[in-house]
Amino acid sequence: MYSNFISLFSTAMYLGISCETIKYLYNAVKT
Structure with a gap:
């Protein structure tokens, strides 16, 4: 669970x- 959360956060x-x-x-580029 924690590794999944860290992956999602990163x-x-x-x-x-x-x-x-x-x-x-x-x-x-616009200016």
């Missing part, structure tokens, strides 16, 4: 970082 963190990076790059 995946959510990775997706969150990816999303922020994409938004940052999009804003950088």
Whole structure:
């Protein structure tokens, strides 16, 4: 159970970082 939660949490963190990076790059290209 705990390993499953940690895996899910790390995946959510990775997706969150990816999303922020994409938004940052999009804003950088747009301006």
